[in-house]
Amino acid sequence: MTEDFNDQEEKDVFLRAYSSMILSRMFDKKIVSAQRQGRVGFYTPTIGQEATQVGVSMALKKGDLVYEYYRDVPFMIHRGVPIEILLDQIMGNGEDSAKGRQMPSHYNAKEYNFMSVQSPVAANLPLAVGAAYAIKLRKEDKVVVTTFGDGSTSTPDFHAAMNLASVFNLPIIFLCENNQWAISLPVEKQTKVEIWKKAEAYGAHGVKVDGNDFLETFKVAKEAVERARSGKGPVLIEAVSYRIGPHSTSDDPSKYRSEGITEGSEKDPIVIAEKRLKELDYITDEVIDKMKSEAKRIVDEKFDEREKIPPPKPETMFDDVYKEMTWIIKEEKGEVL
Amino acid sequence: MTSRQLNMVQAINSTLDFALSKNDSVVLLGEDIGRDGGVFRVTEGLQAKYGAERVIDMPLVELGIVGMAIGMALNGLKPIPEIQFQDFIFTAFDQLVNQAAKLRYRSGGQYNVPMILRTPYGGGIKGGLYHSQSGEAYFAHTAGLTVISPSNAYDAKGLLISSLEYEDPIIFLEPKKLYRAAKMEVPDEEYKIPIGKASIVREGDDLTIITYGSMVPLVNSAVEKNKVNAEIIDLRTIMPYDGEAILQSVKKTGRAMIVHEAPRTLGMGSEISAFLAERAIDYLMAPILRVTGPDTPFPYRLEDYYMPNERKIMKAVGKLMEFR
Ligand SMILES: Cc1ncc(C[n+]2csc(CCOP(=O)(O)OP(=O)(O)O)c2C)c(N)n1
Ligand SMILES: [Mg+2]
Numbered sequence: 277m278t279e280d281f282n283d284q285e286e287k288d289v290f291l292r293a294y295s296s297m298i299l300s301r302m303f304d305k306k307i308v309s310a311q312r313q314g315r316v317g318f319y320t321p322t323i324g325q326e327a328t329q330v331g332v333s334m335a336l337k338k339g340d341l342v343y344e345y346y347r348d349v350p351f352m353i354h355r356g357v358p359i360e361i362l363l364d365q366i367m368g369n370g371e372d373s374a375k376g377r378q379m380p381s382h383y384n385a386k387e388y389n390f391m392s393v394q395s396p397v398a399a400n401l402p403l404a405v406g407a408a409y410a411i412k413l414r415k416e417d418k419v420v421v422t423t424f425g426d427g428s429t430s431t432p433d434f435h436a437a438m439n440l441a442s443v444f445n446l447p448i449i450f451l452c453e454n455n456q457w458a459i460s461l462p463v464e465k466q467t468k469v470e471i472w473k474k475a476e477a478y479g480a481h482g483v484k485v486d487g488n489d490f491l492e493t494f495k496v497a498k499e500a501v502e503r504a505r506s507g508k509g510p511v512l513i514e515a516v517s518y519r520i521g522p523h524s525t526s527d528d529p530s531k532y533r534s535e536g537i538t539e540g541s542e543k544d545p546i547v548i549a550e551k552r553l554k555e556l557d558y559i560t561d562e563v564i565d566k567m568k569s570e571a572k573r574i575v576d577e578k579f580d581e582r583e584k585i586p587p588p589k590p591e592t593m594f595d596d597v598y599k600e601m602t603w604i605i606k607e608e609k610g611e612v613l
Numbered sequence: 614m615t616s617r618q619l620n621m622v623q624a625i626n627s628t629l630d631f632a633l634s635k636n637d638s639v640v641l642l643g644e645d646i647g648r649d650g651g652v653f654r655v656t657e658g659l660q661a662k663y664g665a666e667r668v669i670d671m672p673l674v675e676l677g678i679v680g681m682a683i684g685m686a687l688n689g690l691k692p693i694p695e696i697q698f699q700d701f702i703f704t705a706f707d708q709l710v711n712q713a714a715k716l717r718y719r720s721g722g723q724y725n726v727p728m729i730l731r732t733p734y735g736g737g738i739k740g741g742l743y744h745s746q747s748g749e750a751y752f753a754h755t756a757g758l759t760v761i762s763p764s765n766a767y768d769a770k771g772l773l774i775s776s777l778e779y780e781d782p783i784i785f786l787e788p789k790k791l792y793r794a795a796k797m798e799v800p801d802e803e804y805k806i807p808i809g810k811a812s813i814v815r816e817g818d819d820l821t822i823i824t825y826g827s828m829v830p831l832v833n834s835a836v837e838k839n840k841v842n843a844e845i846i847d848l849r850t851i852m853p854y855d856g857e858a859i860l861q862s863v864k865k866t867g868r869a870m871i872v873h874e875a876p877r878t879l880g881m882g883s884e885i886s887a888f889l890a891e892r893a894i895d896y897l898m899a900p901i902l903r904v905t906g907p908d909t910p911f912p913y914r915l916e917d918y919y920m921p922n923e924r925k926i927m928k929a930v931g932k933l934m935e936f937r
Pocket of ligand 1: 426
């Protein structure tokens, strides 16, 4: 690492990454417990995927574009998205920039260069390829990262996107967050080859990394981004982690799997990060405890604050279908209200 | 004759169980339907009973699920694919519209596709844009597809049993809001509800309300609570809809309204209105009205404003009855 930064810079960068991971973890715990209390409708936990996302985020510049999926809270937090934006979306309140229209976990953060999240998996991938094409055509110094799960690699969207990105030699990183499960289907039943190997068949560069280790992931992501930025074409990163939580708050994994990696165990990305940072002498247990309680305090405080915001006004339901509201929708608006 | 109190999930589950036990060529395929038992638990226990080759946990590819099911149907199997949410059917739309629906026609009747595609549809569960859609009109608009939607556990079983013998592709739309809404007596034995036949849920003289699927209990309770003398028709089969039953009722009542939660424009309400305008105009004492979802995507937080409700239904009833 040291070739990129001087020691103080490196310490700052690594601690900021760790702090994002902690904040994400606390955020995750809060939303899951709030869902159980009926204060949130639904949520897809991100626990276990913090290092994957933060490791890749660390390799990006501000202007780079991210076409993310529903499980990318740590990615968003690390890129500076305030948790208020995430909370407003999850609550679907009147301050949500998407006006409470989407189910929780379907974030919007345009000013931070994230695309609006859809539910149908992998549908973001071809769009990301289009974005990369636009970047190339306009000769902009940017790359696109698009994220998706292991299950999503079975879709026609994945195939189309990988093929097109390679054919047009585009500046794009495909980040497959392999958490080893697609709801109840284990990755071995999803595909017969390792995901990173699929890249070769399309003429892209493929690489596999331990997605539980943010420094390993950062290293691989940095190379991938450099490659894409310098016109050498797309990279598929398979970052292997583990979905520590259920698929969503509606899911009961005890129906289909026995416990794998658990929170706090030695493969937990946060535990690995702490070990790495201690080895580098960048952090102490005391600092860790302080950071954790501070993150928890922030999340609790913001949650209570955002919860008080009233829902969007009913008439907003009819906006944004078209730029100009059609006469049909105008009439329907009049009838509903 | 024995029977049990079942909700719709249990009724469909026990009918699938019956189908698998009775006919070796019945195969279930879909995402998370086996080990997990389905995200709505409709296929619970079936993989354990019939094995992973007949209750297949599929990789995440709707296009593949539907395409494979069509191929199975062409080759002696009776596939029952599940699409986890109807909202996710669209990557398989080509397989449905250009393969399943057209194979009989394009082969001059040599091939046919006896498959039953089951999928939960509709709102009312806080699912937002992509877990709430009612896409029946897309399917009904496609010549060659048969579209069915049960409104209760009893009908779900009877319609599914009829579907097992049907020789063309069926889109079996399960109103997820009603999955566990009510229990009712469901006979243990086999019985059929004919495809293409509506049911008169309630007889009445003043107006006819035509509806189906998720909206039936809502319409029923609005009518009963407000003591409206309405005839309620539950289509049960959306395509081909039971024109005869609709016509007979409207000729008697002289007033008609259609209720569905799908968007209004070019929804089933439009088709039925046109049908009535063509054939019953002399009997009509008021315009035909539609109570439907608006022509917007399905919102999350404002879902209650989107869905038809008692207030909207009664407003339309008032308008119909007061029309001079
Ligand atoms: C096209 C489509 N089909 C089905 C679903 C329902 N569904 C939501 S998430 C999911 C599994 C996704 O697994 P993976 O891609 O591994 O991502 P993960 O959730 O594990 O992060 C499924 C089947 C969907 N959202 N989109
Ligand atoms: Mg996964």
